[in-house]
Amino acid sequence: xKLRRDFYLRPTLEIARDLIGKTIVFNHPxxxxxxxxxxxxxxxxxxxxxxxxxxxxxxxxxxxxEIGGHAYIxxxxxxxxxFNIVTEAKNYPAAVLIRAVEPVVGxxxxxxxxxxxxxxxxxxxxxxxxxxxxxxxxxxxxITGDILYLEDREKTVRQIGISPRIGxxxxxxxxxxxxxxxxxxxxxx
Numbered sequence: 001x002k003l004r005r006d007f008y009l010r011p012t013l014e015i016a017r018d019l020i021g022k023t024i025v026f027n028h029p030x031x032x033x034x035x036x037x038x039x040x041x042x043x044x045x046x047x048x049x050x051x052x053x054x055x056x057x058x059x060x061x062x063x064x065x066e067i068g069g070h071a072y073i074x075x076x077x078x079x080x081x082x083f084n085i086v087t088e089a090k091n092y093p094a095a096v097l098i099r100a101v102e103p104v105v106g107x108x109x110x111x112x113x114x115x116x117x118x119x120x121x122x123x124x125x126x127x128x129x130x131x132x133x134x135x136x137x138x139x140x141x142x143i144t145g146d147i148l149y150l151e152d153r154e155k156t157v158r159q160i161g162i163s164p165r166i167g168x169x170x171x172x173x174x175x176x177x178x179x180x181x182x183x184x185x186x187x188x189x
Contacts, residue, residue, distance in 0.1 A: 003150045008068030008143075012087040012094040015068075016042040017178045019085075019150070021157040024101055026132050026148050031109045033132050035101030035122055036155060038183035041165045042176040043084070044094045050171035053093030063140050064093035071148060073129070073139040080126030083134050085143060085150075099125050099177075102185045124187040158182055 003022065008015065019037045026033045043051040052061040052074070063072045064086055072084040072095050084095040100123045103110055110121055110131035122128040129135070134148075143149050159181045164172050166188055179186045 001152050002144070003152060005067070005069045005144050008085065008087050009089060010068075010087070012042045012044045012096060013176065015085075015087050016040045016096045016176065017160060017162075019096060019098070020160050020178055020180050021155040023104070023151045023153050023155070024098065024132070024148075025151055026134065027146065028106075028109065028133055030112075030133075031106050033106030033109055034104045035128075035132070036104060037098060037101050037150075038180040039099035039186045040178050041097045041099055042094070042174075042178075043097065044176075046093060048171055048174070050165065050168045050174075051093065051095075054170075057093075061093065064095055065091050066140075068094075069142060069144050071134075071138050071141040071143055073134055073136060075136065076126070081129035081135050082125040083129050083132075083138075097125060098128060100179075100183075100185050100187045101128055102183055103131070120185070123185045127187075 019040050022037050024035050046053045067090040068087040070086040084097045087094045113133045114131040122131050141148050157180050161179045161181045163177045165177045
């Protein structure tokens with residue numbers, strides 16, 4: 001069942017945890033790709049020093065100020081894209097970074113997009129976007145639509161781990177990273 005707008009309008013930490021086990025569906029022009037979300041991180045508001053909204057509203061982060069349920073895709077290091085899901089109410093900038101998924105459908109297509117050749121195809125935000133061919137072209141997409149969206153396929157996750165966010169230098173004390181402890185597709189510890 002496709003996740004509806006109300007799923008994304010809840011508190012960001014709840015959403016980040018609840019996304020573990022949900023399925024990303026991307027109807028790419030070359031074929032459909034899906035993956036089970038196994039790792040997320042929350043970024044919440046202008047008071048969170050690691051959040052892109054910390055400096056206030058900018059052209060780059062303006063999508064974070066829209067209503068929950070939109071894609072926020074940006075480029076880091078001039079070469080990698082990161083896929084986030086905007087959460088909560090309009091004008092409250094928050095998002096969940098999708099750090100890793102377990103590939104399910106369209107693995108051959110993912111391999112055509114990515115140099116990774118193992119199960120480590122999507123174990124990191126940059127690898128995930130490369131494999132799924134997500135780029136700035138999908139930034140701002142409504143993820144309650146039919147191109148890029150999430151589904152609840154009622155996958156049971158036995159245990160969800162919680163840790164500080166990784167790969168950042170500010171706000172490292174926040175325990176806002178969630179991951180499936182049984183998945184070998186999680187990006188790191």
